[in-house]
Amino acid sequence: MCEVGHAMKLITIGKLATATGLSTDAIRFYEKQGLITPSSRTESGYRQYDSKALERIKFIAHAKEVGFTLDEIYHLLLLQDDPTGSCAEVKEHGRQKIKEISRKLVLLTQMKESLTELVNKCSGEGPSSECPILDGLNNSDTSI
Numbered sequence: 001m002c003e004v005g006h007a008m009k010l011i012t013i014g015k016l017a018t019a020t021g022l023s024t025d026a027i028r029f030y031e032k033q034g035l036i037t038p039s040s041r042t043e044s045g046y047r048q049y050d051s052k053a054l055e056r057i058k059f060i061a062h063a064k065e066v067g068f069t070l071d072e073i074y075h076l077l078l079l080q081d082d083p084t085g086s087c088a089e090v091k092e093h094g095r096q097k098i099k100e101i102s103r104k105l106v107l108l109t110q111m112k113e114s115l116t117e118l119v120n121k122c123s124g125e126g127p128s129s130e131c132p133i134l135d136g137l138n139n140s141d142t143s144i
Contacts, residue, residue, distance in 0.1 A: 009050070009051070010039055010040065010048035010049065010050055011048065011049055011050075012046055012047070012048060012049075013027055013028070013038075013046070013047045013049065013055075016049045016054060016057070019054055020054065020057045020058070020061070022057065023033060026058070030057065030060065031047075033070055033074065033130075034059075035052070035056065035060055035070065035073065035074060036049070036056050036057060036076060038053070039052075039053070051119045056077065058137060059073075059077070059080075060073055063076060066097070066099055067097055067100070068093075068097060072093065072097070075093065075138065076093060079093075117136075118132065118133045118136040118137070119133060121133070121136065
């Protein structure tokens, strides 16, 4: 927040990109998705952003790091901006994401085990036409 009597500093999309490590295209994409909004535009039409945009981009980046999709992040931002939103709603989003990550971990483990089995069958010798890995990948009965 800014102090009363002090103007909020606005920055261009280029400076926002530098401050966040994102490309200007990524920032424009986030804007099109409704995740951030420029504070204003200059007379010549250049976007100007305030500190709220920088904080939202940091939020987006961290939410992506823990596995949330942009659509999920959009809903989290709606909850953050909604004075009637509840912590319970946010927690439920977190719980659902944990369940999804757990399902993905099970699938990744199965994928690793299947691939490990194929790799272990291969001696690394001979022509690729006789490779057990390729044979296993061609075998439609083999699945995870």
